[in-house]
Amino acid sequence: MCAGRWEEGNRRAPPYHLINTRRSTSERGFLNRKRILVETINPSPSPTSLALSILRPHYHFIGIETCDIDDMARKFFVGGNFKANGSLKAIQTIVENLNGAKLDPNVEVVISPPSLFLLTTAEKVDSKIKVAAQNVFDKPDGAWTGELTVKMLTEHGIEWVILGHSERRTIFKESSEFVADKTKAALDSGLNVILCIGETLEEREAGKTIDVCCGQLKAVVDKISTADWSKVVIAYEPVWAIGTGKVATTEQAQEAHGSLREWLAKSVSPEVAQATRILYGGSVNEKNCKDLATQPDIDGFLVGGASLKPASSVTITVGMACLTYAISLTLNSAVTTPNSFSSLTVPAGIVKVSGDTAPARAKSIAEKLSKKVVISSGERLVSSRPTSPFMCFERTARFSRYSSSRVVPRALAMTFVLPKNILLSYLLLMRTLFSRPFFCVFVRLTSLFRFDFGIVQAVEPRIESTTFIHLLNTASRQHIFKIDGSHGYSPLRRGGHRFDKMLGFMEYVQKCFYHATKWDEDNSYANLNATARALLDFPTPKGLKMNLSSLSSPNFATSYSMASLGVVDGSVSYLFSSRPLDNALSSGDVQLKDAVSGYRDLREIMKPDDLRDWEIWKGGVRVDRRGRLPHLLLHPSTIHFKAKDGVDTLLYGRMYLPASTLEALYLRRLAPTRQLKISAVSNSRLPNGGTILALLQQDNGKWSTEYLYSTDVALIGMRGLYNFGFDPRKTVPPVPPLDPRKIAGRFSAGAEVYYGILNKSGGMSTGFRYSTLPSNVGSPLTVTLTVNPLMGHFQASYAVKAGEGAVFCSRYDFNIYSYESDLVLGCELWRRKQADDAAAAGAASGVSAGNNTDETWQPETTLARRGGRDDDVTGVLKARITQNYNIGLLWEGRYKHLLFSLGSNIDLKRREQPFRTVGIEVQYNS
Numbered sequence: 001m002c003a004g005r006w007e008e009g010n011r012r013a014p015p016y017h018l019i020n021t022r023r024s025t026s027e028r029g030f031l032n033r034k035r036i037l038v039e040t041i042n043p044s045p046s047p048t049s050l051a052l053s054i055l056r057p058h059y060h061f062i063g064i065e066t067c068d069i070d071d072m073a074r075k076f077f078v079g080g081n082f083k084a085n086g087s088l089k090a091i092q093t094i095v096e097n098l099n100g101a102k103l104d105p106n107v108e109v110v111i112s113p114p115s116l117f118l119l120t121t122a123e124k125v126d127s128k129i130k131v132a133a134q135n136v137f138d139k140p141d142g143a144w145t146g147e148l149t150v151k152m153l154t155e156h157g158i159e160w161v162i163l164g165h166s167e168r169r170t171i172f173k174e175s176s177e178f179v180a181d182k183t184k185a186a187l188d189s190g191l192n193v194i195l196c197i198g199e200t201l202e203e204r205e206a207g208k209t210i211d212v213c214c215g216q217l218k219a220v221v222d223k224i225s226t227a228d229w230s231k232v233v234i235a236y237e238p239v240w241a242i243g244t245g246k247v248a249t250t251e252q253a254q255e256a257h258g259s260l261r262e263w264l265a266k267s268v269s270p271e272v273a274q275a276t277r278i279l280y281g282g283s284v285n286e287k288n289c290k291d292l293a294t295q296p297d298i299d300g301f302l303v304g305g306a307s308l309k310p311a312s313s314v315t316i317t318v319g320m321a322c323l324t325y326a327i328s329l330t331l332n333s334a335v336t337t338p339n340s341f342s343s344l345t346v347p348a349g350i351v352k353v354s355g356d357t358a359p360a361r362a363k364s365i366a367e368k369l370s371k372k373v374v375i376s377s378g379e380r381l382v383s384s385r386p387t388s389p390f391m392c393f394e395r396t397a398r399f400s401r402y403s404s405s406r407v408v409p410r411a412l413a414m415t416f417v418l419p420k421n422i423l424l425s426y427l428l429l430m431r432t433l434f435s436r437p438f439f440c441v442f443v444r445l446t447s448l449f450r451f452d453f454g455i456v457q458a459v460e461p462r463i464e465s466t467t468f469i470h471l472l473n474t475a476s477r478q479h480i481f482k483i484d485g486s487h488g489y490s491p492l493r494r495g496g497h498r499f500d501k502m503l504g505f506m507e508y509v510q511k512c513f514y515h516a517t518k519w520d521e522d523n524s525y526a527n528l529n530a531t532a533r534a535l536l537d538f539p540t541p542k543g544l545k546m547n548l549s550s551l552s553s554p555n556f557a558t559s560y561s562m563a564s565l566g567v568v569d570g571s572v573s574y575l576f577s578s579r580p581l582d583n584a585l586s587s588g589d590v591q592l593k594d595a596v597s598g599y600r601d602l603r604e605i606m607k608p609d610d611l612r613d614w615e616i617w618k619g620g621v622r623v624d625r626r627g628r629l630p631h632l633l634l635h636p637s638t639i640h641f642k643a644k645d646g647v648d649t650l651l652y653g654r655m656y657l658p659a660s661t662l663e664a665l666y667l668r669r670l671a672p673t674r675q676l677k678i679s680a681v682s683n684s685r686l687p688n689g690g691t692i693l694a695l696l697q698q699d700n701g702k703w704s705t706e707y708l709y710s711t712d713v714a715l716i717g718m719r720g721l722y723n724f725g726f727d728p729r730k731t732v733p734p735v736p737p738l739d740p741r742k743i744a745g746r747f748s749a750g751a752e753v754y755y756g757i758l759n760k761s762g763g764m765s766t767g768f769r770y771s772t773l774p775s776n777v778g779s780p781l782t783v784t785l786t787v788n789p790l791m792g793h794f795q796a797s798y799a800v801k802a803g804e805g806a807v808f809c810s811r812y813d814f815n816i817y818s819y820e821s822d823l824v825l826g827c828e829l830w831r832r833k834q835a836d837d838a839a840a841a842g843a844a845s846g847v848s849a850g851n852n853t854d855e856t857w858q859p860e861t862t863l864a865r866r867g868g869r870d871d872d873v874t875g876v877l878k879a880r881i882t883q884n885y886n887i888g889l890l891w892e893g894r895y896k897h898l899l900f901s902l903g904s905n906i907d908l909k910r911r912e913q914p915f916r917t918v919g920i921e922v923q924y925n926s
């Protein structure tokens, strides 16, 4: 069988079934429908990356990420429509704020000032932000008093125009035909169009929402070509929601967007429907955008009022008197611990709060920061209490809780003990290190008398300066959640895998390849959290999907998939393996435990094959190239290399239809301890047309390393994992304890660093795992702790196999700067056939035995005692619940020769419509 038989060597059979090869590694994303590769990066110490981390806190380098190409291909879009508001000065301020803000590069931002300010805005605004006119006429230059022509716009670098806004339709009586004419004129001259549509309240109440919106669209569809749609963004703006503060509910908006996309698929083409961005507009603000941004068919926002509003946050300055000193006696132990900043005393701290916040709120924030404040003059608030710099920063961090901004300073403290007992400490505020130089230095001269000199420059944690920027970043962050399906602040959560439901056939075949070539996926830093991911992050199917696959020869597999979610689409994939995959089984025979991801039982690390074991000699002559050097010494004519004897290679390709996306994977075992993976995705709608990612993996049992290069932002990275305990290369594995009170387990530690050359962004994370081994007599468990020191993220997970058929898992995330936390609980329950012995036991106790195909939820102890087998599993139920009362349910099982995944996502907070998604996937593999 493919999975679970690692008891090679002198290990005795484990007390429970091994499922360690159940999940595949990074390339598994290639095997799922409509996915693309996204390298992810972690927060990092450089200014750009810190900003990035604020905007994209979940991005992480660990491995190839995959996501629905539908989602990713439609770049998130946020437009700001200032309407007829704002003075030149106000608009300049907005532009300056936007220029200075760290905006997510994955979001397209367009602002639309009144026409009088178009040129100034276009001139001043950073090139990453585009400018839109709020209207344009459909005729060339001429006698059109009060109008702007398309030529005027294009000649002055204005790339966008808003057309069909409800205010123009209702107040200025613009008909849908006129809007369509203007759209055509704009597109013909190269402008991009934000095309607004929307229904009135009466129309909605009359159930005419979709008819009205589609009618408005139809006028445009009739006039422009299919190709023109690549330059159109639709903004769905219910008239009753515009400027009223009455935002459409998430369900209302998603329903309308989904229907519009369906209509586009029918009326224009499925490709246009997939590619066209549909924005929502109408009383969007930084709070309500969160949920809206997570909807599958909402690709951004057109923001009115909130695009002009200043943020309700404040700027805080934390500082101390420029030069202060304190003398504290050794006896004053309360403030003198040699290795802590608490020993650094400063007589006075100054907390300055300023900004657009009302003075009362500023005062209340200041009071929270420093319990007792004295207002000395104006807006300056002086703490009357002596305080340490660390306390100040701690309070600044706490301050973020009271601010609407999520930006918090990040402090890094370092202490050096110099000769002669001089203690030098300094504290850096990472976030402001480069943009606003900040440092403080404290020197302690002796251990007897403490002279603490402190110099602290003023610190101004930069806070997102307008509601629009805040909204923009919040929305893009949420959109990323939608793409990666993860929540919280886990450095490893996104690592490698996202789709941990039943494996597609191609994934399964790849796993068989790993097993056949003895590659241990779990001995990798990328898979440190694999158990918690499999148990808590499993996705649930949406709509109907069918897969038909076949391993037509031991070396060659094909797979076809069809899905129906709005529009019908599918994919064709081929896989070639130089190693015959005799261990791959059809859907009727495969053990469910091999086809479903779940708790990952680590196997004992093993000594890798010797390189010489891989050499093939015939008649005293080497005939393959797997050895070290000898073949180089041979004359080429004496080497009779045969592909089938060569290094093991796996080739995989997939084409998605109708979206013309190609995926490819090249996997090559270079040596018993080394593997090369090159993966690529190509799609014209992706940045640069796609991505290539190369990964060189080294695993010698005791430790493993991986080196990565991606063409996307020229990302380079490295990660490693070290296993404590015995070294399989030097000693034999320790004898497993027979005493059930003793635990047989393994402790591993790892880290990763990475750097994006093009975006000058890097980062790191570190993690630990303790997991029991197959030889453990008691309940298997896995505990992990992962830390992103720069971002202050901690994640702890705990999974325990309460028996053969039940696993429970919990995961807790915490951010020490923002105080955000996230708790997820989950379980999986395996359903098994009744065994003969159970039936016999039933008969012996006088109970009718029944036949042995009866199924039941078995108590673990019973199963363990009778030695449950992998092949008696008939289904698995997975469930998880988050602290926000989001529930995921997934049942995976087999009916005759078909494998089923049936799942649903339930949001208990939405009482009116708790079922967010429902779906089923069916697989037949032969």
Ligand SMILES: O=C[C@H](O)COP(=O)(O)O
Binding pocket: 081, 165, 237, 241, 242, 243, 244, 245, 281, 282, 283, 284, 302, 303, 304, 305, 306
């Ligand atoms: O173009 C923007 C829309 O009219 C939305 O305006 P609003 O956000 O002020 O409701």
